Amino acid sequence: MSDHVFARGRDLPVVARGEGAVVFDTEGRRYLDGSGGAVVTSLGHGVTEVVAAIARQAEAVAYVHATAFRSEALDAYADELAPLLPVDDPRIYPVSGGSEAVETALKMARAYHLARGEDRHVVIGRDGAYHGNSRGALDVSGRAGLRAPYLPWLGSARRTTAPYEYRCPAPTHPHGCGRWHAAQLNRLIDDDVAAFIAEPVAGAALGACVPDDGYWPAVAEVCRRRGVLLIADEVMTGFGRTGAWFASEHWDLRPDLLVAAKGAAAGYWPLGLAVCSGAVHDTLAGFTHGFTYSHHPVGAAAGSAVLKVLTERNLVARAAEGGAELDAALRHHLGDHPAVGDVRGLGLLRAVELVADRETRRPFDRADRVAERVVAAAKDDGLLLYHSTGCADGRDGDLLLFGPPLVIDAGQLDELAARCATALHRVLG
Ligand SMILES: Cc1ncc(COP(=O)(O)O)c(C=O)c1O
Structure with a gap:
């Protein structure tokens, strides 16, 4: 050892x-x-098909910088994935994992508002949420224990309630739980708020909490009405996990941005995805961002092979x-x-x-x-x-x-x- x-x-x-x-x-x-x-x-x-697809791509060309080349592997993957995503006219920005995808989506949201001449910068997350361990992702997360040592570095995000029926924060609320939560969110929004980020079904942190059917329609309506971008964190729920390609589908949710990872390459490659709608993409007047390993052709080949196996089986x-x-x-x-x-x-x-x-x-x-x-x-x-x-x-x-x-x-x-x-x-x- x-x-x-x-x-x-x-x-x-x-x-x-x-x-x-x-x-x-x-x-x-x-x-x-x-x-x-x-x-x-x-x-x-x-799963040997995925391993073989990774090997084939790595043999052909393992790496190029995304500002220098497109790759057939990524073009093919994006075209295969686009119809499955619950995002209108989706644009896919591949990265190396969930935290990177969240950071990318947060920056996209900020860049979108800046391009529209608005200085919106605050992101609202939910109590008990987990969105990753990098600083921005941790800031929008609500897990006290993970945040505690780094609190001096955090603090730009706001937090609203999460639908957690077993320990409902307002068990006596008069209307449907979803509408109550949406009202809490609405109350937190002002002209500084750029985005709301949440998992369609809460992942590890709250333990697979499924919201009532009124939650997502009510929350989406608040976001739309208040000009706040909705980011669905499907890092844990994406790629079939909940019995739909993406959990957003269970409530016909069409987020402006979506992040995924984990099941995207099923552990065969460290692949994360930040996805924005065509409307968000076309509004951005430039996007100052990037990682060395973003748009990786081997990751795209792994992602394609995973889609194929998910579909065929x-x-x-x-x-x-x-x-x-x-x-x-x-x-x-x-x-x-x-x-x-x-x-x-x-x-x-x-x-x-x-x-x-x-x-x-x-x-x-x-x-x-x-x-x-x-x-x-x-x-x-x-x-x-x-x-x-x-x-x-x-x-x-x-x-x-x-x-x-x-x-x-x-x-x-x-x-x-x-x-x-x-x-x-x-x-x-
Ligand atoms: C919902 C959710 N978002 C983001 C992340 C962060 O992903 P990663 O660990 O790949 O950075 C996780 C990881 O567990 C997650 O469950």
């Missing part, structure tokens, strides 16, 4: 290979991949079907456990919120590290899960997140839920 890796964990096993929804370490241990890493490996492991529909199977399996194996407060999600993005008291929904104390211990126990037993903390109040709150490869079969989904229940019993009795 090298001491020269700045490692992200202690005593980690060494990965050897992956196959479908299963990963093996160098000791020969098998792990069922219940979360696709951080909800990334949507095609599963070892009908994996978007499978995500919807598998989601129902996973929901049933989780309720069957875990539903009666006194620490299981809520089981929620859409498609193959699901979460279980663990609580100390089911009646009062009181969370466990953070010092108990319940989510971390369950995930560790699951891993010991050959199941990989993803966890998140702080959903209840920024500090307490334990979530287990499920985002398995979309190729996972019904038997494996049942195994996933059963192993998760075993881990929960081992930790909490």
